[in-house]
Amino acid sequence: MFGINFPVFTRASFGMRGSYFAVFVRGVVACIWFGTQSFQGGQCLQVMIEAIWPSFERFPNRLPESAHVTSAQLLCFFLFILVQAPLLWLKVSSLRYMFMAKTIIMPIFGLTLFIWALVAAKGFGPTFSQPTRIKDGTPAAVVFLQCVTTAIGPKATLALNMPDFTRYAKYPKQVFWTQAVGLMVLVTMCGVLGATVTSAAQVVYGVSTWNPLEVAKLWNNRAAQFFAGLCWCFAVIGTNISANSVSFSNDIALWFPKYINVRRGAYLCCILSIATTPWNIQYSAKSFSSFLGGYALFLGALVGIIITDFWICRRRSLDVRALYKKHDVHHFTAGFNIRAFFAFFCGIAPNMPGLAAACGASGVPNGARYLYSLSWLVSTLVAGLVYWVSFKIKPFEISPSQEMYMDGVEGYDPSISEIPQHTKQDKEVEA
Structure with a gap:
């Protein structure tokens, strides 16, 4: 097991300096998603407050409709922060x-x-039995793929966050089943x-809404409303x-290790997330799905490059010591792996x-719109394929003097137990 986080791991594929770009892309997404989740937490808090004090539903709104947020929602958002x-x-x-x-x-x-x-x-209701109706004439297959991309969107971030947590595991099998069950079974x-x-x-209320909190508001039981909001609020936190x-803290600490540690990075993420105006992202299901598909394509390209680099080009071997040295196999060209970019x-x-x-x-061909419905998959496959072809055309060094293999994977050498010494910069980040 390498025991390294995402910023260090990206040095293998993007280079010692190029990794700054990779963590910047993930850091921006993490900051935006922090604000989005916080706004959802504010909605949970609003359900709880309205369950205790029903008069809060009549809280005066001083904001225009174009703001896509009410005064009560904005207040609850900052309360949740x-x-x-x-x-x-x-x-x-x-x-x-x-x-x-939370897991219980x-x-x-x-x-x-x-x-x-x-x-x-009295069953699964009309959603699972009614015929497909698409108002704008988009093919059903395209709509289905759009929904798949929307579902993949939040998990695209988690896919890149895994090294930040699996680094603490002793063996890969310790994290395999938790990820398999968590990302496949529970998410489904x-x-x-x-x-x-x-x-x-x-069926019950004659209302079609994609937000479960809106459903909770329709219940006649205020206690049930409160505990539903409390559970969702707990999950969001x-x-x-x-x-x-x-993830944002690890990323920003790579950029400014002298000034930012994990705690400072967390609060900086909290402050910057307010500037993302998450209520504009979530004011409708269409805007929310557009946001998910938009950032998923950028993360998909990162995933394709990292997977291809480690599993295909390097064949699961990695010189961890070189990831902490300025002028070694991961330095590439002036610290940048041009193939990755x-x-x-x-x-x-x-x-x-x-x-x-x-x-x-306007004026975008339908073919481009339909292709965008597979944004994450397309960016992952294209980026991975181009990276592999670039590697074949101009290979880089993948056989360092001493390799370290992932524990539990074929080819692991247990005799290599030395852990690379952290640099002064890394110690400042962990402080």
């Missing part, structure tokens, strides 16, 4: 019991909500739960800290017309 702020001071390892509680509480809550939906709708169950609750809302603030821009290029259309541009 204040609620989670103290937890950002703690290290992730100190919050292990909170995460353990949320499945129980999700199962309870699922049972309610089945009982209230969440999708089924969302569709089932939406269907139940159509855990996700925001583990998936967003940690060329592959990255080639990976995102096919999706740029579709991204422009999603942002409101």
Whole structure:
């Protein structure tokens, strides 16, 4: 096991200096997603407040409709920021019991909500039985792929965050099953739960909404409303800290190791996330799905390059010591791996017309729009293929004097136990 985080791991594929670009891309996404999650947490807090004080529903709105947010929503957003702020001071390892509680509480809550939906709708409702209706004439296959991309979007961030947490594991098998169950089984169950609750809302209340909090507001039981908001609020805090603030902190610490550590990075992420105006991202399902597809294509290019570099070009071997040396095999050309940058821009290029259309541009051909429905997959495959071809045309050194292999993978040499000495810069980051 390498025991390195994402910023260090990207030095192998992008170069010692080129890794700054890779972590910048991920850091921007983490900051935006932190704000998006915080706004969702504010909505959870609003449900809780309205359950305790129903008069809060009549809170006067001083903002225009074009703001895409009400005064009550904005107030709850900042209240949620204040609620989670103290937890950002703690290290992730100190919050292990909170995460353990989350893994117990949320499945129980999700199962309870699922049972309610089945009982209230007397089955799965019309969502699973009604025929496909697409108003704008887009082919059903394209809409299906758009939904797949929307589902992949949030997980694209988690895919790049894995080294930040798996670095603490002793063996790969310790994290394999948790990732397999968490990202495949539980995420799929969440999708089924969302569709089932939406269907139940159509049957019981005659309302079609993709937001489960809107469904909770329709309940006649104020206690149920409060605990639903509390559970979702608890889940959002855990996700925001583990998936967003940690990754942003690691990324920004690479840029400014002398001034930024994990704690300072977490609070900086919190402050900058406010400037992303997450209410504009989430004011409708269309805008939210456009956001997910937009940033997924950039992360997909990173994923394609990193996977191709490690699994195909380097064949799972990596000289960890060289990742901490300025002039070694990972220095490439002046610290930049030109192949990675060329592959990255080639990976995102096919999706740029579709991204422009999603942002409101006119005159974009339908073919480009349809291709954009597979933005993450296209950018991943194209970037990975271009990187591999570039490597074949001009190979780089992949056989250092002493290799270190991932423990548990074929070819691992257990006799190599020396851990690379951290530089002064790395020690400042961990402080």
